[in-house]
Amino acid sequence: MSAAILLLIGLVLMSLGYLIYSRFIAQRIYRLDPDFRTPAHEFEDGIDFVPTNRFVLWGHHFTSVAGAAPIVGPAIAVIWGWLPAFLWVVMGTIFFAGVHDMGAIWASVRNKAKSVGSLTGDVVGKRARSIFMIVIFLVLLMVNAVFAVVIAKLMMNFPTAVLPVWGAIVVALIVGQLIYRRIVSLPVVSVIGVVALYALIWAGPSVPIQMPAEVAGLSGNAVWILLLFLYAGIASVLPVWMLLQPRDYINGLQLFVGLLILYGAIALLNPVLVAPMINNDVPAGTPSLLPLLFVTIACGAISGFHGLVASGTTSKQLNKETDARFVGYFGAIGEGCLSLAAILVACAGFASLTDWKAMYSAFGQGGVTAFVEGGAYVIHNGLGLPQVTAATLLTVMAALFAGTTMDTGLRLQRYIFQEWGEIYNQPWMKKPLPATLLAIGTCLLLAFGAGGADGSGGMIIWPLFGTTNQLLAGLTLLVITVMLVHMRRPMWFTLLPLCFLLLMTVLALVLQLKTFFEQENYFLLGLDIVVLVAAILVALECAAALKRHRALAATEQPDAD
């Protein structure tokens, strides 16, 4: 099968999804109203509530939700063959992610731009809000631990990328100062930043930096993980203009350049997919496709994290309610395109099936390494860039994404600890430094607790991260469904994805429970049980809330809107 044709099929299907299905959902189900006064206008304050151009808002929404997860998940999941991953990404984007993301914006906009967390409390109930807080904490915990493991692994496998990845932080710091002190105008700074980043990528292969296998009794991998958390800890307490803002900006520019390079290379080279369509010869120990596929690929098909962004910041800046379709649904499509590229290069970026099988020798193998090596092969042969430079470019792309997600994730986790300090009256916990240390401590515990002393096995928690992320998406879908029930509108377009997600999540958790028990990994077994309990509570809450609200809707007059 030709990769370019598959790419074309994927793009055509997603375009049809946007043109037909999203229009149907926007007009018939959510009934987006161009005359509705959005919170951005109603509460305009020039700070949080600012009506924003829809293209700018889409750019923000997309770069906030697109991280390393839509690359890592699909690149792991192709172990079952390219077809299941392709179908789940394309269909998931059209029928799940787009509806979920657009719905999250709509639900928030119709409720004074409240975040989906507080909406859960208002619309569903206080109990659901407590579950939501626990799930959100678990997602952040896992995201930080997993991404630290991903970056550490990349640093060990691709020493040529060490200089550009850490150099990018210096570039961001300089860009931040240049803009803050108004030394140079933004367009000039943008060019300087991007050129500096690509110069570092170009220089990387000449200055490889390999961490020794053992440093002070710790493995090289473990040292990278510790260094990453040290960095993320510092970054999360620095003022945002100093590092986070310029870093996100350069990353955003880099995301578009990277996507263009990847798509261009696939189109020009048109490689053959060497991976099997459906892999009947999976390595021993690979779990069953059903249900694990649906939690291994979370971002790229549907992700609860998007709901947080959609209702946290995007909804406060929406100029017109009808823009929710472009920003939310098309944002999901953007992420679907990133996942599609990851699938294609992880399946077509190898010379032969034997090479591909050597990469996917066990479940959890491949992943981002397959993305980098496969992508480098495609870029080298398609655009003529030296393979080592192409590999450095993709490693930097993946590591920077994972890095910015870690910065933000750790900051959010710190806020949760500070909030708990407030709720439980612990003055020390309210301070930024102890809260940050607590956040780092819990993440390190997970990274090393799951993966052993060298932290290299931390990828075992990837499917667990997927399940928690899906639970979060389930809760957001529940809020949207309850709102639809209240308004007496068709609920099946959100209820069916919700049921499917919950079913797959619970099945995956039960299956993993068995695996962790057999592996005698009691740490993850405990974590699995916590997530399973949360999943069951979410399922029960869904049934109870829907029953309650249907009965309520039957006795009430339909809402005016």
Add this chain to the structure above:
Amino acid sequence: MPTKRSDSWRAWLSQARFFLEESYSARYRGAIARSRRDHDDLFMLLVFSEMMGVPNPAAYYTLELQPLLLERFHDWHRRMGMEHSPLDHFRCC
């Protein structure tokens, strides 16, 4: 025709500049405005500290600033959790 071309070029450039600047600032506008407000609040405390019984060696100089900050005073004391002005001779509500 060169004027027309340069005009359209300029329009394109200003459009590009608008998009870049919005892309840079929109996401962090809230966080930055809040931290700026925190700085300003501290400054307000410095300026009005003497009136609240906190000795301020620079009081002679900050006194001059008080009328300039009058407009912000009401918002500030509300934000600090005081329903009414804490200063007897400096009433705003």
